[in-house]
Structure formats: structure tokens, C-alpha cells
Amino acid sequence: xxxSSRTMLFGGIAVATSLLSAPSAFAQxxxxxxxxxxxxxxxxxAGMQEVIDAFEAANPGIKIESQTVAFSETARQLVLRLxxxxxxxxxxxxxxxxxxxxxxxxxxxxxxxxxxxxxxxxKTGSFEAFNLDGEMIAFPWNQAxxxxxxxxxxxxxxxxxxxxPPATIDELNSAMATxxxxxxxxxxxxxxxxNRAFALSSNWPWMLAFGAKPVGEDATGAESPEMLAYLExxxxxxxxxxxxxxxxxxxxRPLIAQxxxxxxxDQVLVQGxxxxxxxxxxxxxxxxxxxxxxxxxxxxxxxSFEGGHxxxxxxxxxxxxxxxxxxxxxxxxxxxxxxxxxxxNRSIPPAAEFEDGEVAALLSTPVIDSYSAxxxxxxxxxxxxxxxxxxxxxxxxxxxEAVTSDIPIAEIAKNIQSQLDR
Amino acid sequence: MSAKLNTRSSRSxxxxxxxxxxxxxxTLIVLFLIVGYPVVSTAILSFQEYNLLKPNPPEWIGIDNYxxxxxxxxxxxxxxxxxxxxFGTVFVSALIGLGLALILENMTGRFSSWINAIVxxxxxxxxxxxxxxxxxxxxxxxxxxxxxxMDVGILSQPAPWLNSSDLALxxxxxxxxxxxxxxxxxxxxAALSGIPDAVLESARVxxxxxxxxxxxxxxxFLRTPLVIGSLLMVIANFNDFAKVWVMTQGGPGYSSTTLVxxxxxxxxxxxxxxxxxxxxxxxxxxLLGTAALYIRLLLVRSS
Numbered sequence: 001x002x003x004s005s006r007t008m009l010f011g012g013i014a015v016a017t018s019l020l021s022a023p024s025a026f027a028q029x030x031x032x033x034x035x036x037x038x039x040x041x042x043x044x045x046a047g048m049q050e051v052i053d054a055f056e057a058a059n060p061g062i063k064i065e066s067q068t069v070a071f072s073e074t075a076r077q078l079v080l081r082l083x084x085x086x087x088x089x090x091x092x093x094x095x096x097x098x099x100x101x102x103x104x105x106x107x108x109x110x111x112x113x114x115x116x117x118x119x120x121x122x123k124t125g126s127f128e129a130f131n132l133d134g135e136m137i138a139f140p141w142n143q144a145x146x147x148x149x150x151x152x153x154x155x156x157x158x159x160x161x162x163x164x165p166p167a168t169i170d171e172l173n174s175a176m177a178t179x180x181x182x183x184x185x186x187x188x189x190x191x192x193x194x195n196r197a198f199a200l201s202s203n204w205p206w207m208l209a210f211g212a213k214p215v216g217e218d219a220t221g222a223e224s225p226e227m228l229a230y231l232e233x234x235x236x237x238x239x240x241x242x243x244x245x246x247x248x249x250x251x252x253r254p255l256i257a258q259x260x261x262x263x264x265x266d267q268v269l270v271q272g273x274x275x276x277x278x279x280x281x282x283x284x285x286x287x288x289x290x291x292x293x294x295x296x297x298x299x300x301x302x303x304s305f306e307g308g309h310x311x312x313x314x315x316x317x318x319x320x321x322x323x324x325x326x327x328x329x330x331x332x333x334x335x336x337x338x339x340x341x342x343x344x345n346r347s348i349p350p351a352a353e354f355e356d357g358e359v360a361a362l363l364s365t366p367v368i369d370s371y372s373a374x375x376x377x378x379x380x381x382x383x384x385x386x387x388x389x390x391x392x393x394x395x396x397x398x399x400x401e402a403v404t405s406d407i408p409i410a411e412i413a414k415n416i417q418s419q420l421d422r
Numbered sequence: 423m424s425a426k427l428n429t430r431s432s433r434s435x436x437x438x439x440x441x442x443x444x445x446x447x448x449t450l451i452v453l454f455l456i457v458g459y460p461v462v463s464t465a466i467l468s469f470q471e472y473n474l475l476k477p478n479p480p481e482w483i484g485i486d487n488y489x490x491x492x493x494x495x496x497x498x499x500x501x502x503x504x505x506x507x508x509f510g511t512v513f514v515s516a517l518i519g520l521g522l523a524l525i526l527e528n529m530t531g532r533f534s535s536w537i538n539a540i541v542x543x544x545x546x547x548x549x550x551x552x553x554x555x556x557x558x559x560x561x562x563x564x565x566x567x568x569x570x571x572m573d574v575g576i577l578s579q580p581a582p583w584l585n586s587s588d589l590a591l592x593x594x595x596x597x598x599x600x601x602x603x604x605x606x607x608x609x610x611x612a613a614l615s616g617i618p619d620a621v622l623e624s625a626r627v628x629x630x631x632x633x634x635x636x637x638x639x640x641x642x643f644l645r646t647p648l649v650i651g652s653l654l655m656v657i658a659n660f661n662d663f664a665k666v667w668v669m670t671q672g673g674p675g676y677s678s679t680t681l682v683x684x685x686x687x688x689x690x691x692x693x694x695x696x697x698x699x700x701x702x703x704x705x706x707x708x709l710l711g712t713a714a715l716y717i718r719l720l721l722v723r724s725s
Contacts, residue, residue: 079475083474197691246582389693390691393692401587401674401675404586419496422493
């Protein structure tokens with residue numbers, strides 16, 4: 001009896017000791033909240049999860065809690081979470097959303113983490129835009145600039161040279177007329193004319209091509225002759241039936257894959273969407289589709305916009321070192337670039353060089369060559385910031401009025417300006 | 423007689439036991455918390471400049487948000503669109519619902535219950551699904567509406583239903599009428615079944631015709647349910663966000679922007695909570711005014 005009591009006593013002490021020590025063992029596990037839309041979209045879900053699993057395997061003490069959010073909901077949800085004191089540790093962001101979050105003051109500066117060695121390994125032009133007042137607000141994850149996609153078969157069928165897409169807007173106007181005459185059912189030019197911040201980002205290079213700069217630094221306003229010329233051109237596109245107003249850019253992607261769109265103003269990732277839609281192999285794809293810089297406008301130049309994704313860390317994160325490790329892994333690890341950035345998202349990693357020959361081979365395609373050599377150098381800065389979304393509502397509402405109504409262009413421009421001044 | 427006695431007895435009871443009046447307090451507290459507090463907060467915010475993107479705290483600016491609103495062209499466009507959307511929908515769907523209920527009132531036979539069920543089906547479809555359905559049906563290229571209208575020769579080329587500043591709002595109203603007509607059908611059908619047989623029998627004995635019976639007997643019975651139904655639908659349509667947002671997001675331009683869409687853009691795209699609150703307060707006042715008018719109509723009728 002005595003022995004059994006002693007056994008129970010020692011057993012109890014052993015259990016208590018193990019229970020007391022257990023929390024400290026568990027406490028070493030860190031869970032990072034990662035808000036992203038990569039796991040929300042069917043085409044990128046599996047690739048993203050594979051990269052997260054690989055990161056967790058390489059970093060046993062860190063778990064990733066992936067929080068799915070729709071692309072269009074990202075800014076709204078993150079700002080509301082930030083204001084209610086519940087932001088994630090890391091988030092995937094893009095376009096104006098990055099600068100909106102920075103304006104709200106909730107982002108952790110990455111300057112202390114991104115040292116010269118790591119910045120030196122990135123391509124020039126891939127990260128500089130994310131330096132605000134000397135602080136790095138976001139780290140580049142991938143580059144996805146917009147290019148002028150064209151369907152070579154449609155051009156050839158209309159009697160145009162499939163290897164020489166229009167280089168100026170005058171040539172584009174002429175090519176669109178030829179294509180429309182040859183095949184009236186084709187959507188000649190796919191442009192995003194919805195009313196949202198992304199649509200202004202997408203249309204901004206076209207405005208610049210006309211010399212128009214309705215808002216931002218050195219703005220010429222909405223009533224400038226250049227802006228009027230841009231709006232007149234947009235109206236002519238609609239009146240001639242060249243564009244299909246009201247569609248989001250994503251709604252054109254399945255259509256170009258089915259051969260129903262001649263020209264499309266879209267990002268590098270379109271190749272992946274087309275091939276996953278119509279099952280084309282690389283050779284057939286390259287024989288059917290090509291991408292070129294935007295045709296030069298009256299300003300004498302064509303432009304592009306950076307639609308790539310970035311990673312941000314929130315100032316309230318309690319695990320900043322682990323969060324940085326995760327950011328660095330997603331952005332610069334060669335396997336992550338191979339599996340997700342190139343393999344799944346079909347975008348361009350920000351790293352300047354890769355040791356793995358397989359990654360370099362994946363990046364050596366006609367599409368990425370065209371982007372790297374001709375399109376990326378034409379990327380123009382956008383007037384991103386806290387007021388961009390409001391400006392986008394006013395400007396894109398005016399663009400929509402230009403393409404869907406008979407309201408005089410001068411009146412539309414005046415209305416845009418009055419909304420911008422409000 | 424018995425109902426009268428009961429009423430009298432409960433009134434006298436209430437007079438004698440003041441404790442019963444206090445029983446309403448828990449309900450009032452809950453109402454204050456879930457309705458009163460947000461309304462008061464919104465009213466206070468409407469006098470402040472408060473943007474979620476700016477780290478500085480809300481700043482008191484008096485009536486600036488309201489004077490901005492007065493000068494804001496889009497606010498007036500949104501208000502006009504809201505009134506057209508709300509009253510256009512309620513008027514047309516009430517008329518169609520009334521007509522359908524009267525036509526199907528005396529229908530008998532094997533298929534009558536099936537026909538009634540089919541008429542009610544749109545009411546069971548979630549509004550977001552209605553919006554997506556009509557968005558695809560209205561598509562300029564490949565939409566079924568254009569295909570059918572071109573097949574029967576009404577249109578020679580596809581109409582840009584949701585991509586035209588002139589057609590977008592009427593097109594959304596048509597979708598909304600389709601979705602809300604069954605509500606009026608149900609309300610009127612229920613009211614028709616409540617008309618005493620003796621009254622209708624007397625009309626028949628007096629050789630009253632169909633129109634005379636409808637005008638002098640049925641419509642007076644239907645007035646109260648129609649007024650109540652219309653009030654509910656005015657409030658519901660004034661607040662209807664899903665259909666407009668899914669189908670056009672208030673576009674093209676501002677041609678289908680309603681107040682609720684404008685408030686959403688201000689609050690959750692521009693994060694300008696002060697201005698959005700000011701619009702919300704005007705919106706609330708308009709709704710309260712409309713509700714008061716309807717209730718007054720009911721009271722006048724009762725007295």
C-alpha cells in the first residue's frame with residue numbers, strides 16, 4: 001500500500017512536471033497569420049499551399065495560418081482589421097492597396113530587415129517604388145506588368161502582319177477597323193472600363209500615352225486638351241464597337257483563350273490563364289499569341305503599369321522576425337519562385353539571378369523576354385496614395401460616361417474635375 | 423363583444439398595475455443598443471471629418487459634410503436614381519402582383535397550385551443570385567435577352583442593357599420587379615381570401631359586374647394590405663444594395679448609382695466615414711419621412 005502511494009506520488013510529480021514543461025515547448029511554435037488571395041483563386045491555390053508547406057517544413061517552429069480574402073476585398077478588409085486592432089502578420093497586396101495601407105500608418109518598415117545584400121540580389125526597378133520617405137513599406141513578391149497582347153491568327157485572318165502588331169495608336173485604330181470589318185463578332189480590344197481603383201491603374205498608361213495626367217504630381221487636370229483627346233478616343237472605340245464596356249479585365253481572359261479577342265491590355269500572367277483555359281502547349285501558344293509594348297500615343301510614347309504583388313508586414317505583428325523570414329522565403333527562395341511565382345502565378349520573380357538552371361530556363365520564354373526587354377522599361381509611376389481610390393471613382397465614372405453615353409466630352413471632363421476638387 | 427370586453431379589461435388592468443408599464447424597459451434597452459446607438463454614433467460622425475486612412479483622430483467640422491453634400495452632383499444623381507428605382511419597382515410590381523392575384527384568385531383545377539407555386543418562385547431566389555442571373559442574361563454579347571429579341575426581330579443588333587447610361591437603371595428595375603412581384607402577389611392573394619363570402623355573395627345578388635365588384639368591394643379590402651406591403655417594399659428597395667452592385671456597381675458613370683451604393687463607395691472604398699455618415703443621416707430622414715407618410719395614410723383610412 002505504501003509502495004503504491006509512493007508510486008502514485010512520483011507518477012503525479014512526473015505528470016505535473018511534463019504538463020508544466022509542455023507549454024514552454026509549445027510556446028516555441030509561432031503561428032503567422034498570412035492574408036492572401038492566392039489561396040482564394042483556383043488557379044493559384046495549390047501552388048501557394050505547396051510553397052507554404054515547404055516553408056513550414058524548412059522552419060519547424062513556424063506555422064502559417066493562411067487567411068483567404070478576395071483580391072477586390074483586400075484593402076477593405078485589411079484597413080478595417082487594422083483599425084480594429086486585429087491585423088494579420090503578413091499580407092499579400094498589390095497596386096494602390098499597398099500605399100493605402102502605408103498611409104494608414106499600420107505597416108512595419110522593412111528597411112531594418114532588407115539589407116543591402118538582399119536588395120542587391122533584386123532587379124533594379126523591382127523595389128524602389130516601395131520606398132516612401134526613406135522607409136521600405138513593402139517587399140516585391142513578383143512582377144506582373146501590363147503588355148499589349150495580340151492574337152496572331154486573328155491578325156493574319158484579317159490580312160494583317162501577325163508578327164508586327166501596331167506600334168502607334170494610329171496604327172492600332174487602323175488595325176481595329178480592319179479586324180472589325182473582317183470579323184464583326186470579335187472583341188477588337190479588351191480594356192478594363194469598370195469603376196474601381198484597379199481600372200484606373202490599368203487605364204493610366206493609356207492616359208499618359210495621350211499626354212493626360214488628371215491627378216497626382218504635375219497633374220494637368222481632367223479638362224486638359226490631352227485628357228479630352230483620351231476621352232474622345234475612348235468614345236470612338238465604343239462607337240465603333242471595338243471595346244466591350246463594363247467588363248473586368250479578368251472577364252476578357254477566357255475570351256482571348258477562345259480566340260474571341262484580338263488585342264488585350266493585360267498582365268504577364270495572362271499566358272497561364274490562356275493555357276489553363278484552352279490547354280495549349282508552349283509552342284502552340286507562342287505561335288498563336290504575342291505580347292508587345294503599348295502602341296505609342298500622341299505623346300510619342302507608350303507606357304505600362306506594374307500589376308505585381310507585394311508582401312507587407314504589419315507593425316502590430318508580435319513575430320516580426322518570423323514574418324520577415326516568411327516574406328524573404330516567398331520572394332527570394334528559388335524553389336518558391338519555381339513552384340509559385342513562375343510555375344503557378346506565371347509572373348516574374350524580382351530576383352536578378354538564379355543559381356538553379358531550371359528556374360532560368362523557365363524564365364527564358366518569348367513572353368518573358370518581351371516583358372523584360374521591351375515592356376518593363378516603359379512602366380510609369382502611378383499617383384498611388386490615400387486619395388487614389390476617390391480619384392479612381394471620379395475618373396473611371398467619367399470614362400464610363402464617355403463610352404456609354406452621348407454627354408459631351410467637355411461636360412464629362414468638367415464633371416470629373418468637379419469630383420476631383422470635392 | 424368579447425374582444426371589446428377583453429380590451430377594456432386589459433386597459434383597466436394596466437391602469438391599476440403600473441409595474442406592467444416597466445416590463446417594456448428591457449426591450450427599450452435592447453432597441454437602444456442595437457438601433458439607437460449606431461444611429462446616434464452615425465449622427466455624431468456626420469459632423470466630423472473621419473477618414474480611416476488618416477491616422478489623425480476624428481475632427482469636428484460642423485455642417486461641412488452637409489454643405490459638401492448639397493454641392494455634390496453625384497449625391498443628387500444618386501438620390502434621384504434611388505427614388506426612381508424604389509418607387510418604379512414598388513409601383514410596377516404592386517400592379518403586376520395585384521393583377522396576377524386577381525387573375526389566379528378563382529383558378530381551380532389540376533394545375534392551379536402549380537401555377538401559384540411558379541409565380542412565387544422568384545421570391546425564393548436570393549437577391550444576389552437574381553442579380554447574377556440578370557447580369558448574364560443582359561450581357562451584350564451572348565446574353566439571352568439580346569439573342570431572343572434579335573431572333574424575334576425586335577432588335578437588329580445587341581442592346582447594351584447594362585452598359586448604356588440610359589438603359590442600365592431601367593434594366594435593373596425590370597430585374598427587381600421580377601424578384602419582388604411575388605411578394606405583392608402573396609399579400610394580395612392572402613387579402614382576397616380574407617374578404618367575407620357574404621359580402622361577395624351580396625354583390626352577386628345585387629348583380630354587380632366584375633369591374634364593379636373589383637372597384638367597390640375588393641379594392642377597398644385590399645387597400646390596407648397594399649399600403650403596408652408597399653411601405654415594406656419601399657424600405658427594402660431604398661436599402662437594396664446587392665442587385666445594383668452586382669449588375670453595374672452603380673455605373674456606367676453614375677447612371678445607376680443609388681444612395682446605398684454611394685454610401686458604400688464613400689465608406690468602404692474611400693474610407694471617408696464622416697461624409698458617408700452624413701449621406702446616411704439624410705437617407706434615414708427620407709426613410710422615416712416616407713414611413714410616417716404611409717402610417718398616416720393607414721391611420722386616416724382606419725379613422
